[in-house]
Amino acid sequence: MDPVFVPLTAADVPAWSDLTTALARVDGTDEFSSAEDLAEELAEDGVRPELDTWALHERDGSTAAVVAYGQVRVKADLLDGRAVAVLGGGVRPDRRGRGIGRALMDRIEVRARELAAERHPGAPVVLRNAGGLETDPVRGLLTHRGYALSRWFVQMERDLPAPSAANAPPQPAAGYRVLPFAPELSAGTLRARNAAFADHWGSTSTSEAEWADLTGARSFTADCSFLAVAPAAGPRPSDPDGPIEAGVVGSFCLAQDWQDGPVYLALIGTAPEARGRGLARACIAASLDAAARQRRPDGRPRFTRAVLHVDADSPTGATRLYEGVGFAAVKTFGTFTREVPALDA
Template sequence: MDPAFTPLTTADTPAWADLTTVLARADETEEFYSAEDLAEELAEEGVDPQRDTWAVRDRAGDGIVAFGQVRVRVRAELLHGRAIVLLGGGVHPDWRRRGIGRALMDRMEARARELAAGRHPGAPVTLRNPGGLETDPVRHLLIGRGYTLSRYFVQMERSLPGPTPAPPGPTASSATPPSATPSSAVAGYRIVPFTAALSAGTHRARNAAFADHWGSTSTSEAEWADLIGARSFTADCSFLAVASGSGKAAAGDVHAFCLAQDWQDGQLYLALIGTVPAARGVGLARACIAASLEAAVRRPDTEGRPRFSRASLHVDADSPTGATRLYRAAGFAAVKTFATFTRDLPVRSSRSIPPS
């Protein structure tokens, strides 16, 4: 019996989460998701689960053995004149080499063309797909379909508590005890926790900080709301560098940030770290990271024990800001290298698809 391809629904999220756990372990991605996380993905702006997602059922129809997703960000800017389409998915190891991956890619690429042409009429299209580790079998599938390896991203980790970055300064050592407080580490700035009142300023800082990063475009207000409203977002471990008004920067402006997420037991994920170009080089990001790590050490779980035993992040291997050096100085070490593959498509005309 051939497997059945059906859209993902909220009722599927427990089985879908089970599959992502299997894939995270088998392919060593460590991308673990809860059913609640996946339900949020289905509800994101611009996602039509009926047309943009696929579940492949086992013969009994109970379990999910593969899935696929396509996303074209709503109101996203073109990147160097091209529309970017994000593809993703996976096949259970026991169900590989049966043509399921190829069948999923056929469906995803067809929908990708339609979405991109509708939201960015006349623009050429670039498909972007994660390529995993060097041993991931998906790479053979992607290369066979005309994708090329475009970028490497490094996963870095460190233990907690451990040392935290020293406050920036001419006499600062490379590390200080976890009890150090970086809240006044940089003259003219305060290092403060993320709050709703600072959300808009942090959003502006994010767009400014990532403007020169590979593959990045501005985040819309709706996308930002999804990010900070997600179950995984951890506001009390997210810190900002806010201008105090004693220097050239206007008081209250957010110039750097370290935004944290809680995806799996024991690990704090530093999802977004950045500094606006005009404020780089004075240690703002390092101070924000230090504050986030300290907060993580202090955060208890439901039984009063330390919630986090390690912290992790991903960084572009060719980051123009020298971020890898910053993270090494903060105690992080490279543990894995992942690849991103892309494929450029010619222009196809299509009717316009509404933004939401």
């Protein structure tokens, strides 16, 4: 019998979180998501849960467990003339091997092409799916459906350093100040993000709505996020350093808090015209120092280590930068892609 999938709803969020926790533990990804984080995903700009999500329920006594889920998003911008559809999902380990994943992918792929046709009429589509670690059983399903391993991403970690005795974060090259993330600098940080990642594999521009979702999320940790800022060109204001809202963001290190223990450095980058000046290194050092200072109400450290992911073939040599500030590779993830024609071609 074909599995009966229904859209994910707010009522599913606790059971959905339980499923992602089980998958993270069994598959070794450490990609844990709280119920609050998942509720935000359902409310993200452009997501229609009734069309773009799936859940398979089973009764477990008096409660309904989510034993499989799926999601699809289509990027707002084209990539080399192609629409990019990002597919996600998972099947509870004790329910694998029953055709659930195959049935789920049938639905996700159809919706991905429909959504791509709505947003980018006539454009061919790149279906992108995270392949997890090398041992992840989803890889067999993906390759059977015509997906190919396209890119490796490396998870790197380090213990947090002892907090610096200095009150101010380290400063990079002359002309820049390292400042904590602030709402006044959000638009400038978005511009720097889009410039920094324009030459990265698989990257499209982040829209203002997507940026608002990211910086407004529960997980976003502004007090551990730092920017390298230069005064804007033009007449100098009375303040010799200039007001921060007038500054130009050259580099950034944005942090998130997903689970107890690690601070996640989610976005690190430098605009092309500002590279080679030590800006990213200074932002990372400031973020690590701030994270090391964070304490929980009972006095325990809020964070004990830092985690990030990096493209193994990053054109900026980011892996070397992170090794230089104490990070070491611990896991390697694969990304799989498949190209399909436009639904309306």
